Amino acid sequence: MEASATAAAKHEILSAFEFRHATKVFDSSRKISEDDFQFILETGRLSPSSFGFEPWRFVVVQNPEIREKLRPFAWGAQGQLPTASHFVLILSRQPGDMAAGSDHIRHMMEQVQNLPPEAAEGKQQTYDSFLKVDFGLKDNERAMFEWGARQTYLALGNMMTAAAMIGIDSCPIEGFDKAKLEEVLAAEGIMDPEHFGISCMVAFGYRVNEPRGKTRQTAGQVIQWV
Template sequence: METTVSTKDAILSALEYRHATKVFDDTKKISEADFNFILEVGRLSPSSFGYEPWKFVVIQNPEMREKLLTFTWGGQKQLPTSSHFVVILSRLPQDLHANSDYIQDLMRNVQKLPTDVIEGRERRYEKFLKYDFTLEGNDRALFEWGCRQSYIALGNMTTAAAQIGIDSCPIEGFSKEKIEEILAAEGIMDSEHFGISCMVAFGYRLNEPREKTRRTSDQVTQWV
């Protein structure tokens, strides 16, 4: 019981500690072991149907960061000062259809499912796309659905980072089209299969944040 209570306290303490860090201390660097831990948390995160539609691109090259800076208005302070900067990619719709090469390979060679199980999952997934969430035929909606999966990994990574004293800042303030053009031109992103979901910076805070504010439990929770 004591272990359970201490674990709960540690998680809540990390969430209280975490904030969207605007400026990092550029003299402090995350250790390789700690950052590999953060990436592993992202890799092990859950996704709908277990299809893992994400890819984590760690941008450490200063010249590449400078190129991204021009079109990342929401990361003007984070890009130059963060210890590690990650662009999270999400699969494009062509890879998210039930019969796509990506989904088929994942079920067969990663999840190692028997043929009959694969056939059953295909039927359920097709029903989900066509009728349950009506994503079939709407490429923008299907891409955004994939991005929503990547945000699960993002949330887990930032929370895990906070638990070991590392700060972070998720970033959506950028020109998606321009950043994708840069990453594709540099051979970093395969634009036939991926688009940008979001960005996230990691490092150590330079300044202490103001007190965290949130709505009350009664305002955000409804019991039925």
């Protein structure tokens, strides 16, 4: 890439980061096109994950009745649930699915990554050691779930950045009662709690009001060179 093209790309990316803000209320009269939203979802799907095991599922909630059922248990989404063009629940795999010998892990290695048997066996052993020794996750179900949930935030960030780059607003949301929301999702047949739990939510659409200026610590306060 030529220097001028590189500089233009850098400017475009930083402009998107300046544009993005946590939008609390969206213009409910404006809808994201199908093509644009498929693009946003694709950046989530293509996001990296540990060992490439993709512990996520993206549930796009467009049904107004379902959104209203979620609202009593999502205090951080009171403005977004009724106004967002698209509202996404990001689910994370439960510990059983992320165990080294699980059906999901075998499916990922054999059917998705297309590893030959000897390579899959070696990767499974390395992964099992990672869970037991390196990160000490094996016997801690909550830590195991949160490790998967942390990976979903890679997809979350990529989707929000991609949206900002094409002029679409977003808001990541953690303000919710996890247990109550999961009860609703299970009762509605949206989520199988044996395999998934909710990690976070994100709303997409178009802003109603312009945000205040972005506030961040300086580079000197958050970056350390050694």
